[in-house]
Amino acid sequence: xxxxxxxxxxxxxxxxxxxxxxxxxxxxxxxxxxxxxxxxxxxxxxxxxxxxxxxxxxxxxxxxxxxxxxxxxxxxxxxxxxxxxxxxxxxxxxxxxxxxxxxxxxxxxxxxxxxxxxxxxxxxxxxxxxxxxxxxxxxxxxxxxxxxxxxxxxxxxxxxxxxxxxxxxxxxxxxxxxxxxxxxxxxxxxxxxxxxxxxxxxxxxxxxxxxxxxxxxxxxxxxxxxxxxxxxxxxxxxxxxxxxxxxxxxxxxxxxxxxxxxxxxxxxxxxxxxxxxxxxxxxxxxxxxxxxxxxxxxxxxxxxxxxxxxxxxxxxxxxxxxxxxxxxxxxxxxxxxxxxxxxxxxxxxxxxxxxxxxxxxxxxxxxxxxxxxxxxxxxxxxxxxxxxxxxxxxxxxxxxxxxxxxxxxxxxxxxxxxxxxxxxxxxxxxxxxxxxxxxxxxxxxxxxxxxxxxxxxxxxxxxxxxxxxxxxxxxxxxxxxxxxxxxxxxxxxxxxxxxxxxxxxxxxxxxxxxxxxxxxxxxxxxxxxxxxxxxxxxxxxxxxxxxxxxxxxxxxxxxxxxxxxxxxxxxxxxxxxxxxxxxxxxxxxxxxxxxxxxxxxxxxxxxxxxxxxxxxxxxxxxxxxxxxxxxxxxxxxxxxxxxxxxxxxxxxxxxxxxxxxxxxxxxxxxxxxxxxx
Ligand code: ADP
Ligand code: MG
Numbered sequence: 001x002x003x004x005x006x007x008x009x010x011x012x013x014x015x016x017x018x019x020x021x022x023x024x025x026x027x028x029x030x031x032x033x034x035x036x037x038x039x040x041x042x043x044x045x046x047x048x049x050x051x052x053x054x055x056x057x058x059x060x061x062x063x064x065x066x067x068x069x070x071x072x073x074x075x076x077x078x079x080x081x082x083x084x085x086x087x088x089x090x091x092x093x094x095x096x097x098x099x100x101x102x103x104x105x106x107x108x109x110x111x112x113x114x115x116x117x118x119x120x121x122x123x124x125x126x127x128x129x130x131x132x133x134x135x136x137x138x139x140x141x142x143x144x145x146x147x148x149x150x151x152x153x154x155x156x157x158x159x160x161x162x163x164x165x166x167x168x169x170x171x172x173x174x175x176x177x178x179x180x181x182x183x184x185x186x187x188x189x190x191x192x193x194x195x196x197x198x199x200x201x202x203x204x205x206x207x208x209x210x211x212x213x214x215x216x217x218x219x220x221x222x223x224x225x226x227x228x229x230x231x232x233x234x235x236x237x238x239x240x241x242x243x244x245x246x247x248x249x250x251x252x253x254x255x256x257x258x259x260x261x262x263x264x265x266x267x268x269x270x271x272x273x274x275x276x277x278x279x280x281x282x283x284x285x286x287x288x289x290x291x292x293x294x295x296x297x298x299x300x301x302x303x304x305x306x307x308x309x310x311x312x313x314x315x316x317x318x319x320x321x322x323x324x325x326x327x328x329x330x331x332x333x334x335x336x337x338x339x340x341x342x343x344x345x346x347x348x349x350x351x352x353x354x355x356x357x358x359x360x361x362x363x364x365x366x367x368x369x370x371x372x373x374x375x376x377x378x379x380x381x382x383x384x385x386x387x388x389x390x391x392x393x394x395x396x397x398x399x400x401x402x403x404x405x406x407x408x409x410x411x412x413x414x415x416x417x418x419x420x421x422x423x424x425x426x427x428x429x430x431x432x433x434x435x436x437x438x439x440x441x442x443x444x445x446x447x448x449x450x451x452x453x454x455x456x457x458x459x460x461x462x463x464x465x466x467x468x469x470x471x472x473x474x475x476x477x478x479x480x481x482x483x484x485x486x487x488x489x490x491x492x493x494x495x496x497x498x499x500x501x502x503x504x505x506x507x508x509x510x511x512x513x514x515x516x517x518x519x520x521x522x523x524x525x526x527x528x529x530x531x532x533x534x535x536x537x538x539x540x541x542x543x544x545x546x547x548x549x550x551x552x553x554x555x556x557x558x559x560x561x562x563x564x565x566x567x568x569x570x571x572x573x574x575x576x577x578x579x580x581x582x583x584x585x586x587x588x589x590x591x592x593x594x595x596x597x598x599x600x601x602x603x604x605x606x607x608x609x610x611x612x613x614x615x616x617x618x619x620x621x622x623x624x625x626x627x628x629x630x631x632x633x634x635x636x637x638x639x640x641x642x643x644x645x646x647x648x649x650x651x652x653x654x655x656x657x658x659x660x661x662x663x664x665x666x667x668x669x670x671x672x673x674x675x676x677x
Pocket of ligand 2: 282283
């Protein structure tokens with residue numbers, strides 16, 4: 001079960017990449033790759049008997065291939081008995097494959113959803129193309145799985161079935177009373193059921209397992225942390241008094257600093273989360289904390305998720321700390337040679353008290369004289385596991401301050417951060433210009449583009465954001481590139497394009513052109529979410545805004561409104577929106593309070609829908625939905641607590657089963673702690 005995916009029959013080098021993109025690298029991952037939904041299909045004799053939007057199986061005969069320019073789709077025009085024409089449409093580089101499976105003049109059974117494209121009927125990426133009769137395809141209720149390019153439903157179904165066949169039942173880790181009360185199936189049965197039909201109890205059980213694993217692991221971390229010794233840090237304030245600030249600290253900042261200082265004087269290492277919206281002023285709080293460590297004669301390190309962010313922090317901190325005379329060094333993977341050697345030396349002998357950088361600051365080659373505080377920015381990008389690895393660095397466990405701008409509703413804080421102590425910056429620095437946010441129908445595209453033109457004419461810059469969702473990667477990328485091409489016709493060289501599939505150097509170069517002001521308009525998929533700070537960019541257009549999670553929209557919008565000029569954010573929406581979708585966008589217009597947005601988004605979306613954070617690749621939970629987290633997390637949390645209280649070493653029968661569970665959900669760093677102590 002824990003062996004690599006290529007032990008499944010039919011997984012060669014060709015499939016490795018598409019599978020990897022879905023996170024399917026081990027046999028175990030296939031078990032937990034659960035269907036998005038199930039389709040029921042109707043076999044129809046011809047297209048006259050089918051309606052648009054329906055899932056059908058129909059016999060069609062390809063009559064013509066039609067490719068479009070650039071990255072547009074490849075279409076196979078096919079005819080039914082009475083002579084109706086339907087396009088079988090493929091996005092991406094699928095022309096060769098399409099021609100092979102749909103030879104001209106030969107009838108095939110096609111299963112898929114009938115859509116309309118202008119006057120043309122079409123089936124986009126059919127689920128099946130087969131030489132067999134409709135009987136083989138049409139009667140099934142079939143799972144529909146999230147896919148990636150190069151992978152078909154049929155292929156994935158076969159692999160998942162293989163994985164299921166290889167899975168043996170495991171001892172039960174759920175508390176027997178709860179298990180009986182919920183009438184849940186066993187682990188093995190739950191998997192089988194969840195892949196076969198829409199079975200809420202099976203899905204709940206599997207989600208519960210994930211939540212339980214998470215709670216257990218976080219509690220083990222907490223316990224281990226309590227048992228450790230840190231270095232009590234008592235600052236005398238002499239350095240902090242010399243910080244160079246053109247403003248007074250907000251009440252929330254003062255409160256957070258006091259909470260942190262209170263933790264630092266303790267024997268046990270701090271494990272605290274600083275939660276504060278974009279722009280709420282976390283950096284200065286981090287600096288105060290680090291200076292306490294320096295005042296107490298120790299070292300502090302700040303870890304950033306990306307190179308760009310590390311540099312940005314380095315510049316800001318240096319500026320603020322200028323008057324203190326404290327040396328701050330930057331260390332990233334790109335630093336080489338003499339400068340790097342000097343930094344390593346300084347960290348080793350203690351002459352450099354503060355270092356800012358990427359993961360490079362925790363490589364083996366980097367030795368600290370007495371590292372006592374680690375600050376981690378954008379904590380949700382690092383696994384808790386990595387956080388622990390950091391903790392091993394000093395002779396004593398360093399205090400840890402994690403910072404995040406992701407506004408997380410209260411119910412989810414527990415799941416995401418377990419039993420960390422939380423400080424909240426729930427007060428914005430005064431004098432922020434509100435961002436004028438408007439919801440605009442996509443039909444007004446011409447006006448929007450004209451608006452962008454007027455904006456650029458004033459010398460200011462703008463962002464143009466296109467959605468990019470993994471399941472629709474090809475279509476989304478094609479749409480983003482088409483938009484870029486259109487805007488380029490209008491604005492020429494002033495436009496740059498950035499998306500996740502560009503080579504890093506190309507991406508950096510484009511970002512650089514925009515940041516330096518050489519380019520005026522940045523067309524981007526959501527890669528700009530973190531780490532861009534261009535104060536003269538004061539307009540943001542977001543296409544298909546309804547497809548984004550609100551938390552994500554909020555983060556995106558936080559890219560404007562950074563300078564002194566007034567900023568605008570245009571949320572383009574498509575025509576037909578559900579009531580919920582309308583209210584979600586209205587909420588964005590109403591408020592800029594990230595915490596309120598997070599809370600209300602949770603309420604509005606209610607059951608079933610997935611965590612918005614999943615779109616951005618944050619995979620705290622892969623199985624549990626938002627609704628399941630809300631319903632089941634309190635149960636899992638209690639259950640975990642009871643188990644740990646009774647059997648903290650996880651050595652009893654249930655404890656042993658729980659270890660398997662932790663392993664299953666890759667939370668076994670919790671178990672490693674039991675060993676290492
Ligand atoms: P965050 O990291 O929380 O997004 P920053 O620390 O980058 O926010 O701060 C955002 C901006 O607000 C910076 O320009 C910073 O100098 C400024 N700032 C921070 N605290 C205050 C304050 N109390 N009053 C006014 N401006 C502040
Ligand atoms: Mg920040």
